[in-house]
Amino acid sequence: MDPAEKLKFWPSPLLAIETSCDETSIAILQGREILANVVASQIEMHQKWGGVVPEAAARAHVESIIPVYREALQIAGVSEITAVAVTNRPGLVGALSVGLSAAKAIAYAKKIPLIGVHHLEGHLMSPLGDPDLDLPFPHISLIVSGGHTELVRVNEPGDSEILGETRDDAAGEAFDKGARLLGLGYPGGRAIQQAAEAGDPTRYNLPRSMMSSPREFSFSGLKTAMLRLVQTESANISVPDAAASLQAAIVDVLVAKAIQACEDTGLKTLTLVGGVSANKPLRETLHQKAHQQGITLIVPPLHLSTDNAAMIGLAGSIRLSRGERDQFDLDVNPNADLPTKTLQ
Ligand code: KG4
Ligand code: ZN
Numbered sequence: 001m002d003p004a005e006k007l008k009f010w011p012s013p014l015l016a017i018e019t020s021c022d023e024t025s026i027a028i029l030q031g032r033e034i035l036a037n038v039v040a041s042q043i044e045m046h047q048k049w050g051g052v053v054p055e056a057a058a059r060a061h062v063e064s065i066i067p068v069y070r071e072a073l074q075i076a077g078v079s080e081i082t083a084v085a086v087t088n089r090p091g092l093v094g095a096l097s098v099g100l101s102a103a104k105a106i107a108y109a110k111k112i113p114l115i116g117v118h119h120l121e122g123h124l125m126s127p128l129g130d131p132d133l134d135l136p137f138p139h140i141s142l143i144v145s146g147g148h149t150e151l152v153r154v155n156e157p158g159d160s161e162i163l164g165e166t167r168d169d170a171a172g173e174a175f176d177k178g179a180r181l182l183g184l185g186y187p188g189g190r191a192i193q194q195a196a197e198a199g200d201p202t203r204y205n206l207p208r209s210m211m212s213s214p215r216e217f218s219f220s221g222l223k224t225a226m227l228r229l230v231q232t233e234s235a236n237i238s239v240p241d242a243a244a245s246l247q248a249a250i251v252d253v254l255v256a257k258a259i260q261a262c263e264d265t266g267l268k269t270l271t272l273v274g275g276v277s278a279n280k281p282l283r284e285t286l287h288q289k290a291h292q293q294g295i296t297l298i299v300p301p302l303h304l305s306t307d308n309a310a311m312i313g314l315a316g317s318i319r320l321s322r323g324e325r326d327q328f329d330l331d332v333n334p335n336a337d338l339p340t341k342t343l344q
Contacts, residue, residue, distance in 0.1 A: 007032075007128070007135075007157065007318060008318065008321040008322070009029075009031045009032050009314075009317040009318060009321055010029075010031070010082070010083050010316075010317040010320040010321050011030070011031055011321075012030065012080075012082040012083075013028055013029070013030050013035070013076070013078040013080060013081050013082055014028065014029045014030070014081070014082065014083045014084070014085060014313055014316065014317050014320070015027075015028055015072075015081045015083070015084045015085070015103075015106060015313075016028070016029065016084075016085045016086070016117075016309040016310065016312045016313030016316060017065075017084070017085070017086040017087065017099040017100075017102060017103050017309055017312070018086075018087045018099065018119075018122070018307055018308060018309040018311075018312045019061045019065070019087065019091075019095050019096060019098050019099030020087045020090070020091025020092065020095055020096050020099070020119045020307070021052060021057065021091055021092060021095060021146070021147070021307060022041065022042040022043065022046055022052045022057050022060075022095075022307075023039050023040065023041050023042065023306070023307040023308070024039075024040040024042070024060070024061045024064040024065055024068050024098075024099075025037070025038060025039040025040070025068070025307065025308045025309035025310075026038050026065070026068045026069050026071075026072040026309050027072060027308065027309035027310040027312070027313045028072050028073065028075075028076035028078060028081070028313075029310065029313040029314065029317055030078070031317075032128060032131055032314070032317075033131060034129055034310045034313070035075070035076035035077070035078065036071075036072040036073075036075035036076040037072075037303065037304075037308055037309060037310040038068050038071045038072045038075065038309075039303075039306075039307070039308050039309075040064040040067075040068050042056075042057060042060045043186070043187060045060060046186060047185060047186050050180055050185075050186050051176070051180075051186055052092070054092045054093075054094055054095065055094060057092055057094065057095045058092065058094030058095050058097070058098055061095055061098035061099065062098055065098060065099070065102050069102070081106070081110060081112065082112055082113075083107075083112050083113045083114075083115070083316075083317075083320050084103045084106050084107045084112060084113070084114050084115070085103075085114075085115045085116075085117050085312055085313050085315070085316020085317065085319075085320070086099050086100055086102075086103035086114070086115075086116060086117065086312065086316075087099060087116075087117055087118075087119045087122065087309075087312050088100050088116035088117065088326075088330055088331070088332050088333065089116070089118055089119065089332060089333035089334070089335075089336035090118070090119060090120075090147075090333060090334050090335050090336045091119055091147075091332075091334060092334065093332055093334050096332035096334070097332050100116070100330065100331075100332055104328055104330070107328075108328065113320055113325050114325065114326050114327075114328070114330065115316045115319050115320050115324060115325060115326050116326045116330045117312045117315045117316045117319070118315075118336060118338060118339055119307075119312075120143055120148060120150070120274075120338050121157075121158065121160070121315045121338065121339060122311035122312040122314070122315045123143055123145065123273040123274050123311060124141055124143065124152065124154055124157075124160065124271070124273060124315070125157060125311055125314040125315040125318070126273050126300040126304040126305070126308075126310075126311035126314065127271050127273065127298045127299070127300045127304075128314045129300055129301065129304040129310055129311065129314060130300070130301060133298065135269075135271075135298065136269050137154060137155060137156045137157070138153055138154060138155045138156070138267060139153075139154050139267055139269035139270065139271060139298075140152070140153060140154070140163075140258070140261050140262050140265060140267050140269070140270045140271070141153075141154050141160075141270070141271040141272075141273055142254060142257075142258040142261075142270065142271070142272050142273070142277075142286075143273050143274045144170070144171040144172065144254060144272070144273075144274045144275070144276035144277060144282075145170060145171075145172050145274035145275045145276060145307075146170060146172035146173060146176065146187070146275055146276075147170050147172070147173075148165070148166075148170050148274065149165060149166040149170045149171045149172075149217045149219070149254075150162055150164070150165040150166075150338075151163040151164045151165070151215055151257060151258065151261045152338065153261075153265060153267070154271075157315065157318045157319075158315075158318070158319060158339055159339070159340060160338045160339065160340060161340060162337075162338060163215050163261055163265075164213075164214070164215025164216050164217070164257070164261075165216070165217065166216070166217040166218060166219060167210075167216055167217065167218045167220075168218050168219060168220035169218075169219040169220050169222075169223060170219070171217070171219060171250055171254060171276045172187075172189060172274070172275055172276045173219065173223075174219035174222050174223060174246070174250055175187075175188045175189040175192050175246075175247075175250065175276065175279075176188035176189065177223045177226070178192060178222075178223070178226050178242075178243070178246040179191045179192050179243075181226050181227060181230045182195070182226075182230065182237075182239050182242055182243060183239070184239070184243070189275065189276060189278065189279060190278070191243075192243045192246060192247055193243075193247065193279055193280060193281070195239055195240050195243035195244075196240060196243040196244035196246075196247045196281070197240075198240040199238065199239075199240030199241040199242070199243050199244030199245070200238075200240075200241045200244055200245075201241075201244040201245050201247065201248035202245070202248075203238065203241035203242075203244070203245055204229055204241060204242055204245040205245075206222060206225050206226070206229070206245050206246060206248075206249040207221050207222055207225050207249065208249055208252050208253050208256075209221045209222065209253065210253075211253070211256065214257060214260045214261070214264065215257065215260075215261065217253065217254075217257065219250070222246070222249055222250070226242070226246060229242060230242075247279070247281060248281075250282075251279070251281050251282045251285050254276075254282060254286070255282070255285050255286050255289050258270055258272070258286060259286075259289050259290065259293055259295065262290075262293065262295050263293065268294060268295050268296060269295070269296050269298065270286075270290055270295050270296070270297050270298070271297075271298045271299070271300075272286055272297060272298070272299045273299075273300060273305070274305070275305060275306040275307065277299055277300065277305045278302055278305040278306060283299055287299075
């Protein structure tokens with residue numbers, strides 16, 4: 001895409017809905033501006049079980065979606081919605097269905113366009129939530145969330161190529177499972193980061209898997225190593241040191257492979273997106289290494305890192321402004337690949 005070519009956004013109020021996992025979120029955008037971005041988290045409910053229970057998640061979305069919709073409208077202060085963007089893939093089927101049904105009902109009642117958005121395309125476009133950012137295409141993106149770890153070449157909005165992904169667990173899962181083993185609760189990423197602040201990252205030697213394969217990731221060995229560490233150290237374990245060692249092992253692998261992908265492709269812009277991009281040591285280490293290599297690192301603001309509807313609105317807005325539309329037979333898809341080509 002010609003860098004001089006300006007991205008176009010849907011110019012009038014757009015409603016965006018995200019319910020793919022455990023956050024019920026509704027945003028209202030006007031052009032690139034985010035007027036409201038309400039996120040109702042189900043974390044407290046899922047904490048009881050130590051993870052997301054799909055049926056409970058769907059039920060909670062049903063309960064929250066109308067209050068969240070009303071709150072978003074009130075914050076945005078707009079009287080009319082002119083289009084609806086909704087996450088329809090991938091994610092938990094029941095959770096996605098709640099958001100999609102609401103989106104269809106609103107689009108049908110108001111006779112306005114509807115567009116389904118891939119959840120990861122939302123993460124990829126999340127840096128655009130900073131209105132002053134000039135996001136160049138093509139660029140490399142490292143998507144790190146609870147369900148995904150992918151290195152992507154983003155040719156233009158809606159056209160991405162996966163360069164490599166995880167063979168097993170996602171980076172977020174490695175944080176979450178490690179936190180559970182250390183008794184730090186759910187979700188684990190932030191808890192590990194906090195515990196690690198007082199810890200020594202060199203205390204326990206944990207594996208950096210698949211370093212010889214530049215693009216692929218594997219975090220299941222790290223989980224097994226953590227389990228063994230917890231069993232052998234038992235009551236003597238230092239939770240801060242174990243958290244810091246786990247975090248360092250994840251950060252080392254992510255940073256090395258993201259920088260390598262930029263070097264191999266010659267692309268000098270890297271984005272870090274998805275919930276794990278909220279991790280401070282990951283942001284800082286990647287910034288430092290990118291800077292050393294002459295790579296510009298772009299990270300979305302914290303409130304756009306974890307799941308939210310504004311990022312879905314940004315991705316949907318670009319598609320709608322190109323004339324793309326979905327019909328009312330649009331369905332949910334729990335396991336969809338990232339879109340590679342723009343429908344024109
Ligand atoms: O993108 P996201 O909100 O949801 C998915 O699409 O999965 O990512 C959630 C993941 C969880 O695994 C959570 O533990 C992780 O992001 N996470 C973090 C941090 N904040 C959230 N991981 C490491 N450090 C953090 N500060
Ligand atoms: Zn996500």
